[in-house]
Amino acid sequence: MKIDPIHLLKEHDLKHTKQRVRVLEEIALDTAAISQPNLEKKLGKEIDRVTLYRILNTYEEKGILHRIMDMHGTANYAICSSSCTEDHHHDEHVHFNCTNCFKIYCLEVEAPRIKMPEGFTAKTVSSIAYGICNKCNAI
């Protein structure tokens, strides 16, 4: 994922601080989503725990990151496709959670249309597939 942190921040009316840039850089390193605990482990020395929470929250609100909850209820973060806005996250693709390496991938597969029962109206659908990712399958 090629991103320009500084530009991205400006675009969303966020002040440019070294912590915010750092978080974006770290998340952009991998195409897979990164978990909150993992981020904390990597950045814990550089960025205060509380600050990290706050940065992740504002990013999520602003539509810069989207959050994927894994099967353990842990938050994972990935950079939103450019079309995300504060109002609507375009994260309706399928996510893939590898049960071997535990990484979460954003697949380029649209979330499936699901027929709702009478009376239920769905606004968004989040699908997570669990299995073995391409890297782990290759081993």
Next chain:
Amino acid sequence: MKIDPIHLLKEHDLKHTKQRVRVLEEIALDTAAISQPNLEKKLGKEIDRVTLYRILNTYEEKGILHRIMDMHGTANYAICSSSCTEDHHHDEHVHFNCTNCFKIYCLEVEAPRIKMPEGFTAKTVSSIAYGICNKCNAI
């Protein structure tokens, strides 16, 4: 959901205790899944917090309950369809999380088949639809 706690416990080689029965009864009260915090609120006086954790865990392991993580990473529990076993949970239906009343329903809709990218092999798919449930729509 009509269940027979005592029979269910015996079936899974679990000792019959009043706490375990109580938990099953409480969960069976509603067709919707119930959240861990909610269960705790309802049973907190009767059952120790720690015991509740343990009971829910063993039920999940044994395939008596299945756990649905909502968008906040909170665990929600619903009674498994009878065909669940320790090895395999048949919870591959779609779940519906009402954004108004926050209840989670197990829909009688099978999880959609999703075409995986090259190299990825999916074992299970979990889909959660967010929107307004039938009861809230009726108001």
Next chain:
DNA sequence: ATAGTATATGCAATTAAATTGCATATACTA
């Protein structure tokens, strides 16, 4: 029915995660 055994429960203590308030530091505006 009962004694013996295995395991479930409740309590206390611990560990881990998340939140809040506030003083200071830093980025942006004029």
Next chain:
DNA sequence: TAGTATATGCAATTTAATTGCATATACTAT
């Protein structure tokens, strides 16, 4: 470059989850 708004880090607090252990309870075999 000074003034202002807000982000950061630290301390303290709140909330959630886990562990160890003594006691209580359910099941087994007699």
